[in-house]
Amino acid sequence: MTSSDRIKLYPAKPEKVYFFATCLVDIIYPEAGLSGIELLEHAGIEVIYPADQTCCGQPPYSSGYINESRAVATKQLALFPEPWPIVVPAGSCAGMIHRHYPELFAGTPLAEQAEQIARRTWELTDFLVNVCHLQLQDRGQPRRVALHTSCTARREMGAADAGPALLRQLQQVELVEQARPTECCGFGGTFAVRHAEVSGAMVEDKLQALEDSGAEHFVTTDCGCLMNIDGHAEHKGSPVRGQHILSFLKERCL
Amino acid sequence: MSSQEAVRHFHPRARDALNNPRIRQNFRRAMDGLMQKRATALQDHDTEALRDLGAAIRQRALSQLPDLLEQLEANCTRNGIQVHWAQDGDQACQIITDICQQQGARSVIKGKSMVSEEMELNHHLAEVGITALESDLGEYIVQLAEETPSHIIMPAIHKNTEEISELLHDKTGTQRSQDVDYLTASARAQMRQAFQRADVGLSGANFAIAETGTLCLVENEGNGRMSTTVPPCHIAVTGIEKVVQHLADVPPLLSLLTRSATGQHITTYLNMITGPRKAEEQDGPQAVHLVLVDNGRSDIYQDDQLLDTLRCIRCGACMNHCPVYTRVGGHTYGTTYPGPIGKILMPHLLGLEDTRDLPSASSLCGACGEVCPVRIPIPELLVRLRREAVDGDSSRPSVVRGHGVKRHWTEVGVWRAWAWLNSHPRCYRAALRLVMALRFLSPRRLGGWTRYRKAPRPAARSLHQHLLQRNRSSS
Ligand code: SF4
Numbered sequence: 001m002t003s004s005d006r007i008k009l010y011p012a013k014p015e016k017v018y019f020f021a022t023c024l025v026d027i028i029y030p031e032a033g034l035s036g037i038e039l040l041e042h043a044g045i046e047v048i049y050p051a052d053q054t055c056c057g058q059p060p061y062s063s064g065y066i067n068e069s070r071a072v073a074t075k076q077l078a079l080f081p082e083p084w085p086i087v088v089p090a091g092s093c094a095g096m097i098h099r100h101y102p103e104l105f106a107g108t109p110l111a112e113q114a115e116q117i118a119r120r121t122w123e124l125t126d127f128l129v130n131v132c133h134l135q136l137q138d139r140g141q142p143r144r145v146a147l148h149t150s151c152t153a154r155r156e157m158g159a160a161d162a163g164p165a166l167l168r169q170l171q172q173v174e175l176v177e178q179a180r181p182t183e184c185c186g187f188g189g190t191f192a193v194r195h196a197e198v199s200g201a202m203v204e205d206k207l208q209a210l211e212d213s214g215a216e217h218f219v220t221t222d223c224g225c226l227m228n229i230d231g232h233a234e235h236k237g238s239p240v241r242g243q244h245i246l247s248f249l250k251e252r253c254l
Numbered sequence: 255m256s257s258q259e260a261v262r263h264f265h266p267r268a269r270d271a272l273n274n275p276r277i278r279q280n281f282r283r284a285m286d287g288l289m290q291k292r293a294t295a296l297q298d299h300d301t302e303a304l305r306d307l308g309a310a311i312r313q314r315a316l317s318q319l320p321d322l323l324e325q326l327e328a329n330c331t332r333n334g335i336q337v338h339w340a341q342d343g344d345q346a347c348q349i350i351t352d353i354c355q356q357q358g359a360r361s362v363i364k365g366k367s368m369v370s371e372e373m374e375l376n377h378h379l380a381e382v383g384i385t386a387l388e389s390d391l392g393e394y395i396v397q398l399a400e401e402t403p404s405h406i407i408m409p410a411i412h413k414n415t416e417e418i419s420e421l422l423h424d425k426t427g428t429q430r431s432q433d434v435d436y437l438t439a440s441a442r443a444q445m446r447q448a449f450q451r452a453d454v455g456l457s458g459a460n461f462a463i464a465e466t467g468t469l470c471l472v473e474n475e476g477n478g479r480m481s482t483t484v485p486p487c488h489i490a491v492t493g494i495e496k497v498v499q500h501l502a503d504v505p506p507l508l509s510l511l512t513r514s515a516t517g518q519h520i521t522t523y524l525n526m527i528t529g530p531r532k533a534e535e536q537d538g539p540q541a542v543h544l545v546l547v548d549n550g551r552s553d554i555y556q557d558d559q560l561l562d563t564l565r566c567i568r569c570g571a572c573m574n575h576c577p578v579y580t581r582v583g584g585h586t587y588g589t590t591y592p593g594p595i596g597k598i599l600m601p602h603l604l605g606l607e608d609t610r611d612l613p614s615a616s617s618l619c620g621a622c623g624e625v626c627p628v629r630i631p632i633p634e635l636l637v638r639l640r641r642e643a644v645d646g647d648s649s650r651p652s653v654v655r656g657h658g659v660k661r662h663w664t665e666v667g668v669w670r671a672w673a674w675l676n677s678h679p680r681c682y683r684a685a686l687r688l689v690m691a692l693r694f695l696s697p698r699r700l701g702g703w704t705r706y707r708k709a710p711r712p713a714a715r716s717l718h719q720h721l722l723q724r725n726r727s728s729s
Contacts, residue, residue, distance in 0.1 A: 026686070027686060027689070028713055029713065054679055063640060065673075068670060068672065071677050075677050188616065188618055198615065200702070
């Protein structure tokens with residue numbers, strides 16, 4: 001990546017998008033996916049959900065099993081025949097498609113298709129802010145909230161500004177500052193299992209920072225981080241619990 | 255303990271470090287400070303453009319590495335610098351020992367050199383009765399404590415002032431003090447004599463300029479200048495990848511190096527060494543040697559992706575920003591180079607057998623890649639090494655020693671089954687329905703995960719099912 005790669009060219013607001021929900025949303029947090037779909041519809045976009053989607057292939061990819069990853073990713077490539085944008089409610093899966101599919105398929109007959117799909121893939125909060133220009137009306141109670149932006153939304157998708165931009169639209173929500181906001185929560189997929197102690201120390205620190213921020217509640221842009229931080233909050237019995245940012249926005253505004 | 259044995263036990267050492275509040279605090283504080291300094295130092299710069307330039311300079315140098323090394327040798331020789339080539343650390347130690355013995359040397363004063371750490375030079379010299387004294391303050395502290403550096407720029411960063419004061423008191427009789435200036439002055443006084451007595455000065459080199467045959471040494475304490483000018487013989491030892499093509503390549507790299515490393519706009523000293531003392535000159539060493547060490551680097555060079563590893567200018571920013579390094583500290587890695595750069599470099603120097611736990615010791619958060627001044631895609635290289643470790647890519651031959659060391663049939667089986675399921679959507683959906691129907695049976699304990707967290711529970715219905723129902727009710 002060079003500095004000019006960081007300048008994103010957003011498409012005009014389309015009539016339709018493909019929704020790639022990710023496996024964690026499908027299995028653990030379906031309400032985050034539903035909320036994302038409803039927010040897109042609220043913005044006047046028709047959402048197409050290819051029923052045969054499973055997983056982007058990131059877990060084996062980052063564990064080194066590239067052939068297994070490619071096998072699953074190949075199936076996903078076939079799901080998006082029309083030229084519509086593909087929106088993903090998670091930076092890590094969006095990043096997998098957008099940043100890693102080109103490398104995964106380089107030198108194969110699917111290389112061009114992978115490139116093309118990678119270019120069309122957007123992280124959902126980024127898409128809502130910069131393509132849909134979503135306007136939100138807050139109907140909720142006053143709330144102090146902290147945001148944890150996933151490392152992949154931040155670094156692979158360059159979407160770190162989108163979450164705050166959405167939350168700042170909510171009149172009754174105070175977005176509070178936290179210590180070391182850009183630091184990883186320690187999830188990292190199999191890292192949390194292979195290096196459980198280090199990952200555990202990271203999530204302890206992350207939750208501590210969120211608690212110390214004075215927030216009553218935190219939201220995240222990725223289900224992986226949510227499962228990690230909120231799982232720790234539940235384990236610890238912390239009063240500060242988390243939610244996917246999409247669920248939070250939907251609850252308050254739709 | 256030899257370095258090889260030391261590397262293997264990442265997990266128990268990580269556990270110890272995590273349970274050591276002093277280590278946790280010392281690293282957290284220091285890394286927070288360094289991150290802040292870097293950010294401030296780069297405020298008035300177009301950081302991304304400068305990083306582009308840095309990356310391009312290093313890439314160009316590597317793209318013509320063999321030619322540039324020949325050019326460097328020719329120009330150094332013309333300048334009176336004697337150039338030596340070492341295949342590995344042992345050979346480099348032998349070359350240096352030979353030079354010392356030819357000089358009849360009993361003592362060597364050392365400026366900071368990570369390559370000399372890599373080849374355990376002090377140990378080799380001691381075996382033939384030559385004492386080596388570290389003159390970089392951090393290295394000096396580490397040497398007194400009989401430890402190894404825990405950071406490539408700040409070797410003693412794992413110690414706080416109190417610990418250093420205690421150490422100096424025990425080893426040199428310095429009065430206990432919390433005054434950093436006092437402690438520094440006392441160490442300086444000890445070194446001053448050593449500089450005058452030393453028969454050989456040894457240093458590293460940050461850049462070696464091919465077109466002029468010049469060695470650049472970047473430092474803050476002046477000990478580098480002393481080591482390279484006071485003793486009658488100077489030996490510089492560095493890795494073959496440190497070569498750059500032009501003199502004009504140095505200023506941007508230097509800007510990046512000092513800002514990324516310590517947040518300085520410029521270091522106190524920049525030494526540019528272009529040969530021994532000339533006939534009409536009053537001072538400087540009579541002989542200058544350059545030892546260029548390969549030690550696995552040319553293996554990395556064979557692979558067009560792994561090659562990026564060699565761009566490194568050893569600024570340490572990747573470790574300063576690494577959430578893993580910040581928590582476990584440098585010694586946990588058990589390698590000369592710790593942190594993210596260590597994780598991508600050490601497997602080549604030592605082989606994956608001994609470094610098998612390093613590539614996986616990352617959440618792939620990308621903080622390292624984001625700050626690397628020469629844009630080494632560290633997370634991508636970690637993934638590549640994980641692939642090497644599990645032999646996960648059938649399409650290319652491996653250049654990494656210990657390829658496939660972590661391949662285990664159960665894991666392979668799990669991923670194959672996973673891939674099959676996720677490639678067959680109907681089966682995936684059926685499996686999901688089953689998991690959800692039996693969600694009350696979902697395990698409450700999941701290895702290391704549930705030591706810190708509640709186990710995730712499948713939802714009552716998948717998104718697929720929700721949407722199916724939604725479609726039905728709307729049609
Ligand atoms: S890898 Fe990059 S950030 Fe790390 S030490 Fe090398 S140059 Fe610095």
